[in-house]
Amino acid sequence: MSDLNLRIPGPVPLPEDVLEVGGRQMINHRGPEFADIINRMTTNFKTVLGTQGRAYFLTASGTGSMEAAIVNTLSPGDRILSISIGSFGNRFGDIAEAFGVEVTRIEFEWGKAADPERVREEIRSMQDCAAVVVTHNESSTGVMNPIDDLSRVIHDESDALVLVDAVSSAAGVPLPMDDWGLDVVGTASQKSWVAPPGIAMVAMSDRAWKAHENSKIPKYYFDIDQYEKFLQMGQPPFTPALSIIYALDHSLQAIIDEGIEEVLIRHAARAQQTRDGAKRIGLELFPDQSIASDTVTAIRVPDDIDGKVLVSHARDVYNVELGGGQEKLAGKIIRIGHMGWVLPEHIDESIDAVEKTLADLRA
Amino acid sequence: MSDLNLRIPGPVPLPEDVLEVGGRQMINHRGPEFADIINRMTTNFKTVLGTQGRAYFLTASGTGSMEAAIVNTLSPGDRILSISIGSFGNRFGDIAEAFGVEVTRIEFEWGKAADPERVREEIRSMQDCAAVVVTHNESSTGVMNPIDDLSRVIHDESDALVLVDAVSSAAGVPLPMDDWGLDVVGTASQKSWVAPPGIAMVAMSDRAWKAHENSKIPKYYFDIDQYEKFLQMGQPPFTPALSIIYALDHSLQAIIDEGIEEVLIRHAARAQQTRDGAKRIGLELFPDQSIASDTVTAIRVPDDIDGKVLVSHARDVYNVELGGGQEKLAGKIIRIGHMGWVLPEHIDESIDAVEKTLADLRA
Structure with missing residues (x-):
């Protein structure tokens, strides 16, 4: 893309x-x-x-x-x-x-x-x-x-x-x-x-x-x-x-x-894809999975990484605009929105961008 | 058009x-x-x-x-x-x-x-x-x-x-x-x-x-x-x-x-064109010309005509959507807007539509 x-x-x-x-x-x-x-x-x-x-x-x-x-x-x-x-x-x-x-x-x-x-x-x-x-x-x-x-x-x-x-x-x-x-x-x-x-x-x-x-x-x-x-x-x-x-x-x-049921099922699937992707690259969800949102996923930023740098690097280098943390969570979490029109590749690309950014920042 | x-x-x-x-x-x-x-x-x-x-x-x-x-x-x-x-x-x-x-x-x-x-x-x-x-x-x-x-x-x-x-x-x-x-x-x-x-x-x-x-x-x-x-x-x-x-x-x-002066001059010209056009087809401005707006012209509907019929006929037959009168002026005036992006032909077409509509309604 x-x-x-x-x-x-x-x-x-x-x-x-x-x-x-x-x-x-x-x-x-x-x-x-x-x-x-x-x-x-x-x-x-x-x-x-x-x-x-x-x-x-x-x-x-x-x-x-x-x-x-x-x-x-x-x-x-x-x-x-x-x-x-x-x-x-x-x-x-x-x-x-x-x-x-x-x-x-x-x-x-x-x-x-x-x-x-x-x-x-x-x-x-x-x-x-x-x-x-x-x-x-x-x-x-x-x-x-x-x-x-x-x-x-x-x-x-x-x-x-x-x-x-x-x-x-x-x-x-x-x-x-x-x-x-x-x-x-x-x-x-x-x-x-x-x-x-x-x-x-x-x-x-x-x-x-x-x-x-x-x-x-x-x-x-x-x-x-x-x-x-x-x-x-x-x-x-x-x-x-x-x-x-x-x-x-x-x-x-x-x-x-499309059908309301289908729309909701689609949202749940993209949310699960996002959570699975985050875990696959070794990251931890911010909330417990049982209460995790199906429209936006909040992910803990590893302790050795500044979340603000992660967000700007992912945007500047990988063309993915993530949400950062707000107020007391500034720099501590990133957020990936998956509401509305979201294709599986949008999520894959986002997870890839986070993974590559972490590697870049740790290199 | x-x-x-x-x-x-x-x-x-x-x-x-x-x-x-x-x-x-x-x-x-x-x-x-x-x-x-x-x-x-x-x-x-x-x-x-x-x-x-x-x-x-x-x-x-x-x-x-x-x-x-x-x-x-x-x-x-x-x-x-x-x-x-x-x-x-x-x-x-x-x-x-x-x-x-x-x-x-x-x-x-x-x-x-x-x-x-x-x-x-x-x-x-x-x-x-x-x-x-x-x-x-x-x-x-x-x-x-x-x-x-x-x-x-x-x-x-x-x-x-x-x-x-x-x-x-x-x-x-x-x-x-x-x-x-x-x-x-x-x-x-x-x-x-x-x-x-x-x-x-x-x-x-x-x-x-x-x-x-x-x-x-x-x-x-x-x-x-x-x-x-x-x-x-x-x-x-x-x-x-x-x-x-x-x-x-x-x-x-x-x-x-474009230049603010030029924009204002253009508005004044379209307004004058509208007022002149209304008079040319025998209609009377609703307000005195000295206080007439340069962004919208209100025109008296002749006594023998229902302004609401005039507006709907102009829209349905001549593809010109005029403003009608509001509240106590309903049916008594029509309004032609000439603010923003307005070409001389937009105004000519509007005046023509009013003239033809009046002829149709009186036929």
Whole structure:
């Protein structure tokens, strides 16, 4: 491959057909062609998530979907529980705090998943809990949280809404929203959905919609009321990122056409290939294999190697762009993204690049 | 021309080179290539606006730039003046109200520009006024406000910040931000900037930046602090709409290369061509010519014609997509956008389509 092999955990590289569709000419975003697109996208997105709830497309980064989850369901002074296993978990709590919500935080060691029984204890100890915010796939550590178990515990112990940051999980791993009792799922176009960044996607249960009617956090751009009102007319409330909408519509349809089960099986296979490859070249996974993410693999950097040098060497010499470690993991792990459109050779090439880089750096 | 002639006032149609650039492969948004792009864009955007202030690119619709202007400079309970001459002027006031700001509204008749002397009286009658929010180009009525005169009056009479919705004006008409004493200018990629929708652009004066330090409206996604902090590293705080960034970077450079003066002269010429064309076929401009916008022309629909039928007939039969009237102007005006990439034949074809449609409807 002559092109850069982009293996950061999003934005994901895109196949030619998606790039082509994204390069289509502009249309009237208040005309019938757009209505067809947004209606088809809404249906397909809900099908992938297995939800009978509501779904919206916002022009924003993935963080916009997390903000939309918070501002549309909560009020200032509400108490919530924030479960964090890494950088993005912390962010979800930070957003709630920024809007005047009282956040109780449970933080698990980076590299571990959240323990449902500790969450149970914490919820029992809280006087009331309006919502629990939790990251499904923590891409900073390559760990997948057991969202089904966590959701069950939360519903057992409280009436709290379950707000899930599924930015780097949805469409790559199983996430049957209604079956698992999730109230808001937020995700983003540039991850397993195989589109450029720019569209935040939000799905809401009926419970979340009712909470929204009483939510008093001030909001305008992310006020889901406007998206709902305009969706009834097949329109967006504000001029959306049409190019990204085109690409995402195309890719959503491709997921439906391939079959959701097949897409998930493919993701699991590439993840296993990545983990096996890392072990084959003598490296250790950062998290335990049982909780390792199927969309991004975090690998320990050997003690004699600087992870930042590894990443830049692999890029400069072998044309593979790996993810580095963030915050306290800077230099200590590398991350290989395998969500969305990933061929087996993308993974082989990445593992080869790491192996050769290690040899170069030790030579 | 076989393609649809898209003449709504944004999103604007894009030339082939812009669409091609927008279809480029994804890159690491935290790598050196992105840093080059964002730094070049920031410089070019500031050059076009004639400002020494700060500038940021947010992944959002144009409304996001208006929300960013409000939430980054004001606090709940602040009193502001909202000057409205149409639908978008009302929206700017609505956003402020949504965030707990006390909004005094002056509304001028749709089709008129704001009168600086009435604004002077209103500001004098207010006990204090933290900011004035005003639309530069009201695309719902095709009227351009005298922002320079309004800004002078506001500064004469108060310490209020001048927050300008320049979504459909900037890069199409003169808007020397620093010379005119504007504190926040918000605009959007899909207008005169010749890019797809998806990037909101915000420029801030030093005064606005100081106000931002004391601003207490809750915010996260639109908190300009994060954009500033990451811009220092040549990065975005959140994964941006890369495809739109590519296109906007390309088009910003094209504006600089063509010369800002030349771009503005070209816009004025297309606007005059449109107004002349409308008169030639016996139609009347909606606003007085002296305040008619140079980015979108609003034309009265003759009494014997339904404007909605005119718009759909022109699209279906003549392949020209005109803008219709909004809210109280629905069916009463049509609008022809002429911002961004517009060739003389685009305008001729539009006027021809209107003329033929009128003949068809009267036959």
